[in-house]
Amino acid sequence: MTEMRRVTAIRNGTVIDHIPSGYALQVIKMLRMDVKRSTPVSLVMNVPSDKIGRKDVLKIEDRELNQEELDRLALIAPEASIAIIRNHVVSGKMKVELSGELYNIASCSFSNCITKADREPLPQRMKIVNENPLEIRCYYCGKRQTLEELIENII
Amino acid sequence: MGDLVTMDDLSDDEITQILDEAERLVPVAEGRVSLPLLEGKVLANMFFENSTRTRMSFETAMKRLGGEVLNFSSVGTSVSKGETLYDTMQMIDGYADVAAIRHPKQGAAQYSADSVNIPILNAGDGSGNHPTQTMLDLFTIRQAQDKIENLRVILVGDLRYGRTVHSLSHALTRFGSSLVLVSPPSLRMPSEIVTDLRNSGCEILETENFKEQLVSADVIYMTRIQKERFPDDDEYSKVAGIYKLTSSDLTNVKENLIVMHPLPRVDEIDSSVDKTKHSRYFQQAFNGVPTRMALLCRSLGVSVPKKVK
16 A cells, blocks of 8 residues: 555454545444444545545444444445454455345435324335436335435434 | 235236226126125225215225225324324224225325235325326226327326326336326426336427327326415416316317316316317216226235126
């Protein structure tokens, strides 16, 4: 690696690499790391990348992402690569994968959707209709959801 | 099993089969033949929003086949006390064998289908879908044109909030029809639906005028601008009365062009059209009965005999 290291290596935790440039903050929001966290998160933005031109990188200390969190990540950063770090060593690599459905990840943005009614107990569900270009619709009402709306409506 | 929430719940073969069954059931729908196929079965008519034709034709369809009907309306029931749709549907799951649901919220039919075990028929969810109307529309089209494939269909009016045209346009493009979508800019077909229609490979034309389109059309489907779906009266008054079909528009059209409307109409079809050979909207309203008979049989797993006498 010829490039100078911009933030220090972490001892334990997760490194999310190849986030599209400018989207690191949304990833933090999507993973709900913007509230109630006491462990450090390092953020690097707009660094050159052979793979995607420019990229953002996140280093999250003392936390290993689970599959459900990876599913959330897939929405914003389908190209991201994830490394789990244990005792300074990469102990596992993971790829994000966009599955056919988002289950209880974001609520529907459409004001007249049945899921907007008070106290209705069924889960929020979104269908991935198309991956490229990304098209997501509410499973119940069928309304298209933009990425911005989904991030805004994270549960 | 047996749910009908959107037209995607039916394969092309199933659509054809249900239309065939509906055709065989016409004498029963007219009350000329007795056929108690659904004796001992109970339909719950769950109408959280007003309805005339849909509710009554479901009721007639069930009764003509020997079944019973529970009529529910949200006024004066536990819904006005704040009961959730989920809880209301749990009750119905225990009372009925099948339910037809109409609800002002979009997605309510899918939500109900996921809440209960009995089959759910979507009788209109907000501005979403109305697949049983689409089946009777297809039945009406086939009656007049002898086919539902490769037609040229003009859909006019409120394409944004109109659930009948949402379901119908999906179905028509599955069978290769080209569509002319006519509406004011504020009432255009929702973009996700236009995406689906274009993906079908059929020709889709969006325009604001229908008159020059009439000459090549097989079907013109008029819809009401629905006052109740507008956020305010000003928006409604800008587009109210914008389209009007009169008998003089029907002078230079195909011999077998048919004029359809899901009804109720306000002023979008002049009464002078009623007596022309092109009008089909009252026939269309009757066709709700045999079509819903066939759909009730499908949902309840009851087969319609090959010969109905």
